[in-house]
Amino acid sequence: xxxxxxxxxxxxDLRLGHxxxxxxxxxxxxxxxxxxxxxxxxxxxxxxxxxxxxxxxxTLGPVLAILGxxxxxxxxxxxxxxxxxxxxxxxxxFIALLIMVLLIATYxxxxxxxGPASPYRTPHFILGIVILMLYLVNVFLGIGVxx
Numbered sequence: 001x002x003x004x005x006x007x008x009x010x011x012x013d014l015r016l017g018h019x020x021x022x023x024x025x026x027x028x029x030x031x032x033x034x035x036x037x038x039x040x041x042x043x044x045x046x047x048x049x050x051x052x053x054x055x056x057x058x059t060l061g062p063v064l065a066i067l068g069x070x071x072x073x074x075x076x077x078x079x080x081x082x083x084x085x086x087x088x089x090x091x092x093x094f095i096a097l098l099i100m101v102l103l104i105a106t107y108x109x110x111x112x113x114x115g116p117a118s119p120y121r122t123p124h125f126i127l128g129i130v131i132l133m134l135y136l137v138n139v140f141l142g143i144g145v146x147x
Contacts (some may be wrong), residue, residue: 003083004081004083005084011081014078015145018075018142021074022142025064025068025071025135026136028064029131029132030132031060032057032060032061032064033132035053036125038050041122042056042123050103062107065103065106066103066105067104070100071096072096072097072100075092079093082142087129089095092138092144092145095137096138096140098134099134102127102131102134106124106127106128109123110124
């Protein structure tokens with residue numbers, strides 16, 4: 001096989017599309033984190049529970065997990081089409097893989113949260129913060145990959 005498997009100009013456009021897509025997903029994750037933090041502050045304080053924020057957080061979470069998976073598969077496909085070597089950009093790949101593992105774990109934990117005093121709320125919160133930090137790091141690594 002001769003790499004890249006598709007036209008270099010198209011590949012460049014697709015790489016930029018991958019970056020823009022994942023940047024958008026990261027912004028949505030930041031919004032999701034803000035919703036979660038708003039809910040957490042209300043639960044830990046004496047404020048009333050912001051039910052619209054709870055509904056949005058619960059609705060958006062699974063969608064974002066799927067979008068994160070799509071972004072990962074998009075990048076994986078691009079690197080396979082361009083070089084055939086999954087480890088072409090190891091730090092970017094391994095952080096993305098870690099984000100995927102944490103997204104799955106966060107989704108699984110979120111399904112176990114029952115009631116206001118659930119012991120799964122804190123692990124869900126911590127995993128969410130770690131995912132946000134890893135997304136920020138991976139965006140900067142991704143910018144380095146583009147140039």
